[in-house]
Amino acid sequence: MATPPNMSAADFADGLSAMRSAVGADWVFDQPADLNTYRDFYSVLWGEPEEKVASAAVAPANVEEVQQVVRIANERRIPIYPISTGRNLGYGGSAPVLSGSVVLDLKRMNRVIEVNEDNCSCLVEPGVSFFDMYRHLQESGSKLMMSVPDPGWGSLVGNALDSGGGYTVQGYRGHFEAVCGIEAVMADGELFRTGMGALPGSETWQQYRMGIGPCMDGLFRQSTLGVVTKMGFWMFPRPEAWLSASVSVMRYEDLEELVRIANELEYGNIFNGMPGFSSPVLTQGNPIVMAMVPDAAEMNRMVEESGIPAWSFSPNFYGPEKVIRAQWEYVQSRFAHIPGVRFAEQSFVDLPISAEDMERIHKPRFGIPSLEIFNVGSRGYGDFNPSDGHIWFSAVIPRSGKGIIDANRVMRRECERLGLDLFMFAPAVTCWTRSFVLFAAVPVYKDPARNQHLREAVREIIDICAEHGWGEYRCPPAFMDDVMGAYSFGDHKLRRVNEAIKDALDPNGILSAGRYGVWPKHLREGRGA
Amino acid sequence: MITRRDLIKWGMVAPALAAGSQAAFAAAPQGLDALLVDERFPFDDAPLHAGVPVMRFAGDVTRVWYEVLDARWRERGFVLGGITGSDALFVLETLATHQGRRVVTRTPLAEPDARGVAPVSWVIAPHHPSVAA
Ligand SMILES: Cc1cc2nc3c(=O)[nH]c(=O)nc-3n(C[C@H](O)[C@H](O)[C@H](O)COP(=O)(O)OP(=O)(O)OC[C@H]3O[C@@H](n4cnc5c(N)ncnc54)[C@H](O)[C@@H]3O)c2cc1C
Numbered sequence: 001m002a003t004p005p006n007m008s009a010a011d012f013a014d015g016l017s018a019m020r021s022a023v024g025a026d027w028v029f030d031q032p033a034d035l036n037t038y039r040d041f042y043s044v045l046w047g048e049p050e051e052k053v054a055s056a057a058v059a060p061a062n063v064e065e066v067q068q069v070v071r072i073a074n075e076r077r078i079p080i081y082p083i084s085t086g087r088n089l090g091y092g093g094s095a096p097v098l099s100g101s102v103v104l105d106l107k108r109m110n111r112v113i114e115v116n117e118d119n120c121s122c123l124v125e126p127g128v129s130f131f132d133m134y135r136h137l138q139e140s141g142s143k144l145m146m147s148v149p150d151p152g153w154g155s156l157v158g159n160a161l162d163s164g165g166g167y168t169v170q171g172y173r174g175h176f177e178a179v180c181g182i183e184a185v186m187a188d189g190e191l192f193r194t195g196m197g198a199l200p201g202s203e204t205w206q207q208y209r210m211g212i213g214p215c216m217d218g219l220f221r222q223s224t225l226g227v228v229t230k231m232g233f234w235m236f237p238r239p240e241a242w243l244s245a246s247v248s249v250m251r252y253e254d255l256e257e258l259v260r261i262a263n264e265l266e267y268g269n270i271f272n273g274m275p276g277f278s279s280p281v282l283t284q285g286n287p288i289v290m291a292m293v294p295d296a297a298e299m300n301r302m303v304e305e306s307g308i309p310a311w312s313f314s315p316n317f318y319g320p321e322k323v324i325r326a327q328w329e330y331v332q333s334r335f336a337h338i339p340g341v342r343f344a345e346q347s348f349v350d351l352p353i354s355a356e357d358m359e360r361i362h363k364p365r366f367g368i369p370s371l372e373i374f375n376v377g378s379r380g381y382g383d384f385n386p387s388d389g390h391i392w393f394s395a396v397i398p399r400s401g402k403g404i405i406d407a408n409r410v411m412r413r414e415c416e417r418l419g420l421d422l423f424m425f426a427p428a429v430t431c432w433t434r435s436f437v438l439f440a441a442v443p444v445y446k447d448p449a450r451n452q453h454l455r456e457a458v459r460e461i462i463d464i465c466a467e468h469g470w471g472e473y474r475c476p477p478a479f480m481d482d483v484m485g486a487y488s489f490g491d492h493k494l495r496r497v498n499e500a501i502k503d504a505l506d507p508n509g510i511l512s513a514g515r516y517g518v519w520p521k522h523l524r525e526g527r528g529a
Numbered sequence: 530m531i532t533r534r535d536l537i538k539w540g541m542v543a544p545a546l547a548a549g550s551q552a553a554f555a556a557a558p559q560g561l562d563a564l565l566v567d568e569r570f571p572f573d574d575a576p577l578h579a580g581v582p583v584m585r586f587a588g589d590v591t592r593v594w595y596e597v598l599d600a601r602w603r604e605r606g607f608v609l610g611g612i613t614g615s616d617a618l619f620v621l622e623t624l625a626t627h628q629g630r631r632v633v634t635r636t637p638l639a640e641p642d643a644r645g646v647a648p649v650s651w652v653i654a655p656h657h658p659s660v661a662a
Pocket residue numbers: 082083084085086087088089090091092093094106126148149150151153154155156157158159160161162163164165166226227228229373374512515
């Protein structure tokens with residue numbers, strides 16, 4: 001049996017036995033076949049001695065059991081790694097960051113505690129998946145819409161805690177942006193509530209995020225500080241309709257103006273859906289893979305020869321038909337001065353969605369969970385085979401035309417130099433309001449030699465991005481130290497502050513060791529190695 | 530908990546499905562509660578109508594899982610056989626694992642295509658005591 005680092009088999013067995021008493025023997029897993037299911041199937045360390053694997057997994061049924069497990073771990077210094085549904089494929093799956101940790105699997109805590117139709121909010125346990133929530137909303141005849149990531153099998157809580165994103169409305173689709181109120185079991189086993197949840201009898205936990213003093217919700221985002229057992233979210237009242245349109249321009253030089261005006265319109269709430277930015281002429285082969293941006297003359301020549309626009313911006317609108325049509329009209333007026341600009345209404349959908357529309361829409365745009373993305377060939381994903389695996393590389397880049405072009409060229413050039421394959425390359429994803437995230441999906445292999453090359457290449461790309469001021473918003477465990485290392489202002493003050501908080505709140509270093517480069521004191525020097 | 534006897538029984542079912550023979554299908558109802566067929570792979574499933582309910586889909590498992598399997602997998606028992614693409618099996622296996630189930634046997638039916646996807650026959654059975662029959 002694998003044991004946590006620096007722990008004897010006997011001490012570990014004693015800890016597991018105490019955990020069995022707390023949650024029931026059926027809910028403690030330590031057999032290889034069980035632990036195999038907690039591996040990260042998209043691991044860049046697959047099958048290597050360094051692969052991050054669990055020593056055991058424990059699945060408590062309620063908050064009290066979580067508290068007991070955490071206390072047992074804290075007394076014995078057993079590292080534990082909480083997951084909600086553990087579907088973090090591309091960013092670590094359900095495996096811990098520190099090998100030998102006990103995975104605290106919260107899948108059994110799957111109650112939708114409240115959906116408040118008037119407040120447009122919900123309060124859920126960590127095991128509630130997007131599908132569970134959707135079913136709940138459907139069955140209760142709710143008038144609310146949630147935001148979902150592309151695969152709907154993950155959890156509202158786990159996805160938000162890793163800063164996941166969806167495709168719906170501003171303020172909701174950056175999933176942590178919609179969080180209001182967290183309950184967490186801290187390393188000492190005590191229960192903590194953020195915001196108005198700290199005020200006994202308050203009815204405003206899902207209304208006012210801050211409470212009093214520093215806003216504590218952020219302590220739990222991508223963190224190592226607690227086991228989140230409840231989370232509140234703001235939800236969007238289901239709109240009457242959705243309109244998707246496009247603004248296309250015909251010259252390389254027009255991108256800067258296109259992005260500048262689009263930003264102003266979004267920040268001014270003239271459109272509220274997730275905007276898309278692309279280059280039709282550079283994505284002719286595959287709509288989700290953008291080729292290297294050539295120089296202005298070459299790109300303009302390509303546009304002239306093909307008649308295909310250089311750049312496009314797709315605003316999306318949710319709301320009453322009358323309102324969103326007026327908004328679209330106004331959007332058009334703002335771009336009318338650009339020579340050769342083309343406008344098109346791409347799609348209009350009435351809600352609730354008809355059976356016919358259901359067949360043609362991208363469901364996550366409407367808060368409908370789906371697993372369609374795993375179907376090879378779906379939505380232009382080309383040769384994407386879900387059982388092979390990939391990691392996401394996702395760097396925050398400046399929200400400007402120059403930001404798109406610079407990041408595209410650097411990534412394209414460097415990936416080619418390093419021999420790094422990409423099967424998806426979308427240089428301006430806008431799930432998180434006010435930022436562009438350059439997204440690339442990098443294929444992962446079951447072959448250690450190829451993965452070693454991949455790891456080295458990705459590390460180099462992280463450094464190159466950092467030199468340009470671009471940092472990843474999220475990453476798989478194998479790169480967490482590198483990514484945190486790039487956020488180096490003030491001699492790595494960000495990491496040092498995180499470590500100081502870690503030492504204060506989790507002095508025995510039992511929770512989520514190493515997550516996003518924050519290690520407990522006793523593992524800090526070797527960074528878990 | 531899956532017993533050795535179960536394993537032997539299901540171990541025979543998957544290759545039997547793979548072989549597609551009448552006799553094999555006749556044996557299937559003894560071990561399976563339902564069969565899932567991925568219509569992307571041409572397959573003569575006429576003999577399957579002899580008893581085992583058949584569910585069909587074409588690559589995307591969302592609907593069949595959301596409308597049928599999610600509920601069945603929350604209950605005890607329910608042994609599911611399938612002939613699907615390996616991509617769909619990956620998704621089903623992940624979902625099944627979460628609900629205390631395991632792929633107990635799998636048999637590739639052809640070489641993977643250029644994208645690495647191959648048709649596979651398989652059996653998913655309850656494993657955890659909370660869902661064991
Ligand atoms: C093809 C494909 C497409 C994808 N598309 C998207 C997308 O559109 N948007 C997106 O956001 N992601 C996407 N992903 C990534 C990922 O699949 C989702 O983000 C998924 O929702 C994360 O898994 P989860 O919800 O089960 O979270 P979990 O795996 O449960 O949690 C993620 C991490 O958060 C921490 N954590 C979880 N729960 C707790 C807790 N209760 N207390 C403390 N810490 C906790 C843990 O460190 C855990 O590792 C995609 C992946 C693939 C393979």
